[in-house]
Amino acid sequence: xxxxxxxxxxxxxxxxxxxxxxxxxxxxxxxxxxxxxxxxxxxxxxxxxxxxxxxxxxxxxxxxxxxxxxxxxxxxxxxxxxxxxxxxxxxxxxxxxxxxxxxxxxxxxxxxxxxxxxxxxxxxxxxxxxxxxxxxxxxxxxxxxxxxxxxxxxxxxxxxxxxxxxxxxxxxxxxxxxxxxxxxxxxxxxxxxxxxxxxxxxxxxxxxxxxxxxxxxxxxxxxxxxxxxxxxxxxxxxxxxxxxxxxxxxxxxxxxxxxxxxxxxxxxxxxxxxxxxxxxxxxxxxxxxxxxxxxxxxxxxxxxxxxxxxxxxxxxxxxxxxxxxxxxxxxxxxxxxxxxxxxxxxxxxxxxxxxxxxxxxxxxxxxxxxxxxxxxxxxxxxxxxxxxxxxxxxxxxxxxxxxxxxxxxxxxxxxxxxxxxxxxxxxxxxxxxxxxxxxxxxxxxxxxxxxxxxxxxxxxxxxxxxxxxxxxxxxxxxxxxxxxxxxxxxxxxxxxxxxxxxxxxxxxxxxxxxxxxxxxxxxxxxxxxxxxxxxxxxxxxxxxxxxxxxxxxxxxxxxxxxxx
Amino acid sequence: xxxxxxxxxxxxxxxxxxxxxxxxxxxxxxxxxxxxxxxxxxxxxxxxxxxxxxxxxxxxxxxxxxxxxxxxxxxxxxxxxxxxxxxxxxxxxxxxxxxxxxxxxxxxxxxxxxxxxxxxxxxxxxxxxxxxxxxxxxxxxxxxxxxxxxxxxxxxxxxxxxxxxxxxxxxxxxxxxxxxxxxxxxxxxxxxxxxxxxxxxxxxxxxxxxxxxxxxxxxxxxxxxxxxxxxxxxxxxxxxxxxxxxxxxxxxxxxxxxxxxxxxxxxxxxxxxxxxxxxxxxxxxxxxxxxxxxxxxxxxxxxxxxxxxxxxxxxxxxxxxxxxxxxxxxxxxxxxxxxxxxxxxxxxxxxxxxxxxxxxxxxxxxxxxxxxxxxxxxxxxxxxxxxxxxxxxxxxxxxxxx
Numbered sequence: 001x002x003x004x005x006x007x008x009x010x011x012x013x014x015x016x017x018x019x020x021x022x023x024x025x026x027x028x029x030x031x032x033x034x035x036x037x038x039x040x041x042x043x044x045x046x047x048x049x050x051x052x053x054x055x056x057x058x059x060x061x062x063x064x065x066x067x068x069x070x071x072x073x074x075x076x077x078x079x080x081x082x083x084x085x086x087x088x089x090x091x092x093x094x095x096x097x098x099x100x101x102x103x104x105x106x107x108x109x110x111x112x113x114x115x116x117x118x119x120x121x122x123x124x125x126x127x128x129x130x131x132x133x134x135x136x137x138x139x140x141x142x143x144x145x146x147x148x149x150x151x152x153x154x155x156x157x158x159x160x161x162x163x164x165x166x167x168x169x170x171x172x173x174x175x176x177x178x179x180x181x182x183x184x185x186x187x188x189x190x191x192x193x194x195x196x197x198x199x200x201x202x203x204x205x206x207x208x209x210x211x212x213x214x215x216x217x218x219x220x221x222x223x224x225x226x227x228x229x230x231x232x233x234x235x236x237x238x239x240x241x242x243x244x245x246x247x248x249x250x251x252x253x254x255x256x257x258x259x260x261x262x263x264x265x266x267x268x269x270x271x272x273x274x275x276x277x278x279x280x281x282x283x284x285x286x287x288x289x290x291x292x293x294x295x296x297x298x299x300x301x302x303x304x305x306x307x308x309x310x311x312x313x314x315x316x317x318x319x320x321x322x323x324x325x326x327x328x329x330x331x332x333x334x335x336x337x338x339x340x341x342x343x344x345x346x347x348x349x350x351x352x353x354x355x356x357x358x359x360x361x362x363x364x365x366x367x368x369x370x371x372x373x374x375x376x377x378x379x380x381x382x383x384x385x386x387x388x389x390x391x392x393x394x395x396x397x398x399x400x401x402x403x404x405x406x407x408x409x410x411x412x413x414x415x416x417x418x419x420x421x422x423x424x425x426x427x428x429x430x431x432x433x434x435x436x437x438x439x440x441x442x443x444x445x446x447x448x449x450x451x452x453x454x455x456x457x458x459x460x461x462x463x464x465x466x467x468x469x470x471x472x473x474x475x476x477x478x479x480x481x482x483x484x485x486x487x488x489x490x491x492x493x494x495x496x497x498x499x500x501x502x503x504x505x506x507x508x509x510x511x512x513x514x515x516x517x518x519x520x521x522x523x524x525x526x527x528x529x530x531x532x533x534x535x536x537x538x539x540x541x542x543x544x545x546x547x548x549x550x551x552x553x554x555x556x557x558x559x560x561x562x563x564x
Numbered sequence: 565x566x567x568x569x570x571x572x573x574x575x576x577x578x579x580x581x582x583x584x585x586x587x588x589x590x591x592x593x594x595x596x597x598x599x600x601x602x603x604x605x606x607x608x609x610x611x612x613x614x615x616x617x618x619x620x621x622x623x624x625x626x627x628x629x630x631x632x633x634x635x636x637x638x639x640x641x642x643x644x645x646x647x648x649x650x651x652x653x654x655x656x657x658x659x660x661x662x663x664x665x666x667x668x669x670x671x672x673x674x675x676x677x678x679x680x681x682x683x684x685x686x687x688x689x690x691x692x693x694x695x696x697x698x699x700x701x702x703x704x705x706x707x708x709x710x711x712x713x714x715x716x717x718x719x720x721x722x723x724x725x726x727x728x729x730x731x732x733x734x735x736x737x738x739x740x741x742x743x744x745x746x747x748x749x750x751x752x753x754x755x756x757x758x759x760x761x762x763x764x765x766x767x768x769x770x771x772x773x774x775x776x777x778x779x780x781x782x783x784x785x786x787x788x789x790x791x792x793x794x795x796x797x798x799x800x801x802x803x804x805x806x807x808x809x810x811x812x813x814x815x816x817x818x819x820x821x822x823x824x825x826x827x828x829x830x831x832x833x834x835x836x837x838x839x840x841x842x843x844x845x846x847x848x849x850x851x852x853x854x855x856x857x858x859x860x861x862x863x864x865x866x867x868x869x870x871x872x873x874x875x876x877x878x879x880x881x882x883x884x885x886x887x888x889x890x891x892x893x894x895x896x897x898x899x900x901x902x903x904x905x906x907x908x909x910x911x912x913x914x915x916x917x918x919x920x921x922x923x924x925x926x927x928x929x930x931x932x933x934x935x936x937x938x939x940x941x942x943x944x945x946x947x948x949x950x951x952x953x954x955x956x957x958x959x960x961x962x963x964x965x966x
Contacts, residue, residue, distance in 0.1 A: 269714075271753065358682070358716040371677040391667045394674040413677045419670040420604050420620070423571070425652070440670070449724040452710045461724040470670035471600045494599075495673045517624045530702070530781035533709040536757070540711025541778055543756035544747040548920045549816050549824050556744035556758035556776045557807035557927050559814055 022455030067129025134167030200232025265362020369468025
């Protein structure tokens with residue numbers, strides 16, 4: 001039987017391993033999630049089911065007599081947080097209550113007592129013995145979880161509530177799609193014949209134009225940035241589960257259907273002197289991908305190299321035929337992922353690479369005020385011109401693509417200048433879905449000295465936090481390690497980008513939240529010092545040499561055989 | 565539009581010019597701070613004297629709708645209210661003719677995208693002030709952490725570290741190359757940091773060892789500051805052999821080195837503007853197919869620096885190498901001077917050596933040359949190193965003059 005330590009390692013692996021820095025983390029625990037974690041990371045399915053096994057291990061670790069002892073948890077040691085399975089238990093109880101629709105504080109703690117086998121403090125107070133006050137019991141553990149996430153470059157999501165729900169809201173806030181939402185989603189999936197290999201972003205786009213969404217689904221679909229990635233990741237899991245169910249699979253150890261595909265976008269670079277564009281494939285890292293995956297390119301096998309939320313662009317030129325028909329390439333090295341797919345699309349919106357300002361790629365939908373390159377099939381040229389005439393869209397220049405011939409046009413420095421474009425029914429929905437910002441305002445980081453591979457910046461060179469909005473005002477707040485240090489309102493200037501003047505206070509995890517019209521967006525900025533720079537991988541060093549003859553070159557002080 | 569927002573339309577009658585109506589409404593919406601709610605104006609495409617127009621309104625708070633309509637009632641252009649349409653379907657049913665749609669609110673104005681101006685990594689040095697060594701150290705730590713990247717990334721890092729003037733990134737990249745920390749791809753588009761390595765050099769009193777290549781903020785060693793580049797870190801460990809002398813002994817002669825530079829194909833002297841190098845710089849003298857250093861301005865206004873060799877091949881390379889080859893081809897080189905007592909070697913500043921030769925000299929000490937009265941002075945150049953370099957250059961050194 002897995003121990004508390006085994007479950008703790010499994011939870012850390014499931015929620016954090018392989019997740020790119022900067023991601024938003026929800027400790028989304030339900031009976032189904034525990035099944036998934038157990039099957040993936042632990043051996044020998046217990047006879048009473050994974051959830052019972054999990055609760056038994058937590059009881060053994062924290063229950064003393066008829067109460068709990070939370071003071072024996074070790075603080076975050078730099079690698080693992082010992083209290084994580086206990087926090088997962090708090091979320092599991094909330095998840096089970098969400099199903100029955102009875103989320104009240106006294107009911108919650110009654111359920112928690114039943115799950116842990118503990119007794120209530122008194123007739124009047126339903127909290128388990130040992131958890132007399134939330135501020136002394138579970139809240140410090142939630143704050144520790146948030147601190148650990150920020151230290152590792154992730155965005156925490158657990159939040160206190162108001163009044164009586166202050167402490168149980170930490171657990172409630174960890175659910176993205178609740179049972180009623182999942183039920184609605186599967187109804188929508190069943191009503192539509194969507195392709196099996198949809199990625200999370202495409203699913204979100206299709207769902208936005210669906211009717212009958214629950215309020216929670218609508219709110220989640222309006223999120224952008226790393227918050228949206230978490231939503232898209234969860235959507236893809238629900239879609240995969242639904243596909244497995246409809247295919248009659250039990251899901252136990254059987255390969256997934258839709259999640260066996262790694263999706264690709266495009267990556268466009270310009271030669272810094274000649275300005276000639278070059279397109280390559282940009283594979284998107286699946287949510288929680290682990291291990292080494294290689295793609296078969298003819299006779300060569302090329303390993304996909306992780307680079308934040310994506311893999312490094314593949315050294316495979318994109319041809320007109322690839323764009324027209326899409327492309328599927330076999331993958332090796334992973335049981336979960338068997339093919340790499342570039343979908344066939346008529347419009348590609350490519351936004352700037354945050355690590356290389358001269359490059360553009362399929363890094364998600366453009367935000368408000370965010371310039372992008374639009375590579376569009378000629379069949380959309382009428383729609384693009386119509387949107388331009390109506391004052392909805394503007395670009396600096398257009399040219400037939402050198403790379404793809406007469407059928408494709410590249411529009412440079414495109415900007416969606418009116419929110420109305422998303423509802424303009426006389427403009428092709430294919431075009432609108434590709435380029436319209438998801439939200440009415442956006443919060444973006446730019447500049448500064450980024451720490452490679454992490455969502456961090458060097459302390460003396462923080463990023464600029466820009467706000468662009470179709471609304472006239474956006475409120476903001478800045479917190480440093482969960483303490484609010486600044487609040488204010490930005491008056492948005494429709495003629496230019498506006499930056500929030502942040503009072504940086506040295507090293508630490510800053511969460512910048514912008515809000516307008518009941519919607520929020522967040523970015524996490526970790527400021528670190530020089531000692532936090534990661535060591536390079538040895539394979540990243542010594543790539544080039546100074547050629548001194550036909551046969552020899554110099555690599556620093558060393559004479560080496562010449563490059564081919 | 566968001567699924568949560570409420571959108572509706574108000575229809576009005578109007579007499580007058582449609583363009584005046586559009587600009588008047590736009591000003592009203594802006595001045596009354598209604599741009600979050602009054603977002604579109606649809607006009608009949610071929611209006612008569614009196615025509616209908618439709619305002620598109622939106623709010624996230626349906627209870628706000630009445631106060632928005634109240635705010636509109638003060639506008640003199642909106643006197644002829646005709647109808648309220650509560651959905652897009654009603655809007656479509658109401659309109660029969662073609663409409664001209666313009667935006668009023670919830671817009672941003674178009675602005676040009678900010679682009680960084682990229683320097684040429686192989687150009688000559690436009691900046692002559694010394695860089696503070698802490699910025700050079702930090703640049704080396706940062707680039708070491710990335711391992712390799714694009715020229716744009718390197719220039720952006722220089723900018724973030726305060727080296728933002730034109731030419732500063734070019735100079736830092738060359739300094740890091742000469743010191744053995746970094747290499748660039750032949751076209752200058754990419755760079756990589758070399759693996760960390762100890763270099764040993766002969767000295768009058770024994771052996772000097774220092775570090776090259778990847779480095780972090782906690783690298784250990786005895787620090788020698790240099791204003792032109794990152795610190796030299798002296799270490800106790802010794803490497804096998806003396807790298808500077810090994811490199812010098814394996815360097816090709818000048819003519820062989822030229823042959824190793826990348827050919828760039830034919831350059832048409834009629835379609836491109838060719839400026840010939842002479843000791844005063846580039847001049848407009850007519851092109852006579854003479855081997856040498858040229859500035860080539862293409863029809864698209866791009867500027868390239870190229871060498872025409874004695875075989876008639878056009879070759880690309882870094883600015884200093886091409887200038888040196890020009891001087892060599894025209895027998896204009898002034899012999900370096902060497903002082904065997906102090907182990908110093910001096911090269912005239914305006915005939916700086918090709919990169920590979922200069923690297924060999926610099927790796928004798930781990931320090932960039934100092935500049936004195938038009939000369940570049942290289943330190944700790946052993947007699948063996950001086951002999952190897954000058955023999956490859958096929959120039960006999962002169963006695964050192966201070």
